[in-house]
Amino acid sequence: MTTFLEARGLCKSYGRPPRPVLRSIDLSLPRGVIWGLLGESGSGKSTLARLLLGLERPDAGQILLEGEPIRRWRSRHPGGMSVVFQDYVTSVPPQADVAAIIAEGFPPGAPRPDSAAIHALMDRVALPRFLSGRLPHELSGGQLQRVCIARAIAARPSLLVLDEPVSSLDIAVQARILELLQDLAKEMTCLFITHDVQAAVHLCEQLIFLHQGRIIASLPREELFKTDNPHVRDLLACTLVLKDF
Amino acid sequence: MMDDTSQKTAGAAPLLEARRVGVRVRATGEPLVADVSLTLYRGRSLGIVGDSGSGKTLLCRSLLGLLPSSLTAEGQVLFDGADMLHAEAAEARHRRGTGLGLLLQQAMTAFDPLRTIEAHFLESLREKCGLAAAGARRKAEAYLNRTGLAADVLHAWPHQLSGGMLQRCMIALTLSLEPSVIVADEPTTAQDACHQFRIVRLLAGLRQERALLIVSHDLAVVQALADDLLILHEGRCVESGPTAAVLAAPQHACTRRLLEARQALSRPFLQLRGGRA
Known part of the structure; x- marks a missing residue:
């Protein structure tokens, strides 16, 4: 599998005095894989997405697409990356x-x-x-x-970022949209941002967990319950599922 | 899980009783909610489940006497000697806060953008509970802490907090007034898994001493909180009963669809966990 997107040492801070939101993120995304980016609110998920889309610049570090710096790649591939946001109402005129x-x-x-x-x-x-x-x-x-x-x-697009695309929808609608995304995402590299582990497991082959701006785990879906990272285990323990009735 | 008979013996007199509640558009007469009856008892919780547009939020608002003037209400909502649907504005307002507490889905618009979070707490606790500033601040901190927020959010302005944090501030504010009936309309939509879990646990703890009405489209949340279920479809109650019984043998197509959707969404997770698929 060839690497499509590579990020090295990404850092980003906001505010004054600067509050670090991302701390030295390294990522390597092969082409044609659906990645899940998970974490609590405020863990840096959306900031990382904005950097990978080239909407903001990192304070430090580098993003390469097919080996090229992101700005050059974007100018050579208009429409090459795309995004779907959680708030569909404010996303359209x-x-x-x-x-x-x-x-x-x-x-x-x-x-x-x-x-x-x-x-x-x-x-x-x-x-x-x-x-x-x-x-x-x-x-x-x-x-x-x-x-x-x-x-x-x-x-x-070669890269599709989905930032909480189903969180505002009814459960019944969520399932249908996830099926649609599963089908579409086969053709591109896809980053699915969510705080919902169940939705991520539904859609993504690979899962990346962010906590306080750092990647604390990156693993294939099948190994999710084998991890011993305490934050990931907390998230799994908190996930509400229907109990037997 | 208590059965239906224990509901009748648990709290003796009902805290709130809604009789054949209906809501219509004033201009056209179009019915949005029709003929819904429900009773809330101390120590019991009722879950209302339905798709978007099924009338869940309108039903909640009518229980508190908070329908917009473009809608008209029918039936009765009896609480503390008043009919909340037809009471004078001042009489209905007097019963909200310490009597009936509402947790809204949209916390963003629930706060005055020109005042700090602390100002909201101080005003509500002074007006509704007669607390002076120091006591109000202590109570605010205690309830913020129970929702997983540090006391320093008191100094924040609404725009400085995330949607999830504001929702938790609103939950803390409503619960700090210690209402006898809590109406929770999708109280965990903006929360990540850990905070959702925390809020569900908080509400589960409070329902022992109060009556809880929990509205959600997510049966997993409702199952964790509600003794009884009422399924709303196109403004009407299509099925009701003890939660375990409704989930075990859903009668209406709408209930079955909601259940199947929840199970489908959880299936890959449960398969990986090695539990029920």
Whole structure:
């Protein structure tokens, strides 16, 4: 498996006096794998995602994509990385219809997508085509998150970051969106950020655990219950599942 | 798990009784909640489960007399000698806080952005419990601590806290007034697993001495907290009974779907853990 993304010694602090949020993160993500990034709130998950997407620069350290520095890689691959956020409502312009929102996902300069291209993407995320003229407020949360996912995969990104994409949805809708992501993510390198261990195990082959800005464990899904890291074991012990009834 | 007969003997008189509650859109008459009855007893907890849009939040708000003016209410909600649905605003307000406490899903909008967290606690504890500043501060710290927050959040402004922290501040604020009935509307949505667990444990401890109504779309949370279940679908109660009995033999398609979705989501985790698949 070739390495797609490599991060070395990433550090990031915010505020004054500086409060470290990430402390010397090393990562190596092979192509075509779904990675789960787990941790409590405030552990640095979203900050790490913003650095890997090139939305912010690290204070120290380096990010390489296919061996190239991130800024150069991004300029050579427009639309090469994409993101889906937890808050689908603020992720879309309220006055744009579904087709226009999905069209935003095509890279600038690319030919304007025709309705066949939009419909093909709607089919991919199992959105009925008759919704293409609807506005965001006319959709359910699950439908709107599907619109955001369709927009995120429009340009066939190599890296897809999913930042808590199902946390605001009903359990029943969560399961369906996770199935969809499982199917889509086969074509790209995918980083699924969540505090929900059950959702991560559902979707991800590899799990990375952050705690206070450090990676405390990185392991294949099958070894999750074999770890002796106390923070990971705490998280597993706290996970609520239905008990036998 | 107590059975249905113990519910009737446990607390004697009910603390709150909702009779055939309905909610409609004032302008169109469209029904949003219809014909829901429920009773809350001291020492007992009731879980309300349903999809989004099933009327869970509206039902909660009607129990506290907090429906927006664009909606109308039918039926009765009897609490402490008043009908919360039709009481005068001042009379209903008097019963909220130390009588009926509401834990909201959206903590972000529950705080005044121009005041610190401490100011919220001091005002509520002074007005509702007659506590002076020092006593109020001690109580605030104790309840913040029970939700896993350090006392220094008292000096924070709402915008300086994460959604999960604000939600815990709101839980601490509501519980510090020691209400006899706690209505918890999705109180753990913004929480990570460890904090969710902590809040569930906190509520489980409190229900011994109070009545708890817990609303969630997550049957795992409800199972951990509720003695009885009420399933809401399109504004109506489609199934109710002791939690264990409803989960063991769900009668309505909606209940079965909610149960299957929860089980499907947990299955890979449970398989890895080596438990039930």
